[in-house]
Amino acid sequence: MRKLISDMLNKHPLMEVIGIARNGKDAVEKVRDLHPDVITMDIEMPMMNGLEALKLIMDQMPIPVVILSSTTKHNTENAVLAIEYGAVDVIAKPGGAISLNLHEIEKEIVEKVFAASNVGIQTLTRKITPPQKRYTAPPTRMNTASDSRIIPSVPVQTVNFSKNITLIAQTFVIIGTSTGGPRALQEVITRFPAEFPYPILIVQHMPPGFTKSLAERLNGLSEIAVKEAEHGELIENGTAYIAPGGLHLKFEKSRTGYQIVLDGNEAPRSGHRPAVNVLLESAATHKELKFVTAIMTGMGSDGKEGMELLRASCKTITIAESQKTSVVYGMPKAIIDAGLSDEVKDVQEIANAILGNLK
Structure with a gap:
């Protein structure tokens, strides 16, 4: 997989792969040494997974990260979390964890990695402003919000709406x-x-x-x-x-x-x-x-x-x-x-x- 992705990116006249990491821990160390412009990363990796490595990178040396992920439910949930933590984008592998048919999405990979190189890092590291009103989601919902929310700097506008929502709004x-x-x-x-x-x-x-x-x-x-x-x-x-x-x-x-x-x-x-x-x-x-x-x-x-x-x-x-x-x-x-x-x-x-x- 690393070889396939490297070959794709190296074909682009304005991109060069300067390092390859075997796992999340190796990735964090190589980012410190090589200072890349963009990182591609899987969610599933040994020793340190993609989410853990992403958190360290975005906290200590923020760099645009493009996530490649298989489409299992667990991985799609983690990919959404990865974007919340600061990843630029997510790309679905067409053939599962080991995607030998990765060439099918070569154009998408190259375009998204190149686009990531032009992203303003401050837009990725800016904390998402939590709602002002604290609440607990109903038990039927997937409540994975952090308990460490802060009061936002932008207040929620108060608008009085009609309670009648039985008829579809116009x-x-x-x-x-x-x-x-x-x-x-x-x-x-x-x-x-x-x-x-x-x-x-x-x-x-x-x-x-x-x-x-x-x-x-x-x-x-x-x-x-x-x-x-x-x-x-x-x-x-x-x-x-x-x-x-x-x-x-x-x-x-x-x-x-x-x-x-x-x-x-x-x-x-x-x-x-x-x-x-x-x-x-x-x-x-x-x-x-x-x-x-x-x-x-x-x-x-x-x-x-x-x-x-x-x-x-x-x-x-x-x-x-x-x-x-x-x-x-x-x-x-x-x-x-x-x-x-x-x-x-x-x-x-x-x-x-x-x-x-x-x-």
Whole structure:
């Protein structure tokens, strides 16, 4: 595996592999000696696993880390934690722990490692601001939040919402994000109050399997319900639906409200399935609805074409993440440069911006 990955990266004219580590302990020692620009790391390693090594590296000598992981449930959960701890991105190995068919994702590995070399390290080491209101998640949720939370420097905005959430709201919240997105989503979603009476649809570029672990992690940290979207389910107020990796997320009107449509037949858009553009195009067909949208950190420009269509078709407020806090200033930059943003906010301010536009 180390040889395969090294060969892939060394082919790139602007990248050179300067060291290979046999395990997490060896990796930490070599990082101290060699000072690389980027590290690729597996979760499963002998002597010291990827999470332990990542914590040491990000605490003592922070460097962008790209995680390669198999898609077992245990590993997808740990990969989501790795991003929370400061990893830039996660790549799914196509063939399990020993992936001899790694060449199938060579383009993805090279692109993500190169993108990681341009990441501002301060966006990875910034502590995620915990919600101001302390709470205990219900026992049915996966509550893995740290007990050592601190009071945030950015206060949660207080908005009085109607308690009537039986009928589907006429305003939807849509969030699109990619590289650096899981940390940004945690910053935003955990700040919504339990009585939040609007549905939230989320596209996060992630491989199949990882989005379910991300949804479970966010659900355990949030007062609202967060889940991986399921085909045909009715959309409920106060619930955030994350598009499953490998499937486009759309929605359609039903007799009793709106329901989720997952599409694995439509081709990826610019290499992404799910794609933010597809969700926004679906939203644009519902002229009876209003939307508050947020485009956050990520490579490329996914979301720009869909946002143009949505803003031309429906009443829409668009919030773009600032360059200052974006791990990769691609997707929000495309929105801002195209004149499609109503507000530009640091990630810590996006939840309040959404709440403020829902009054």
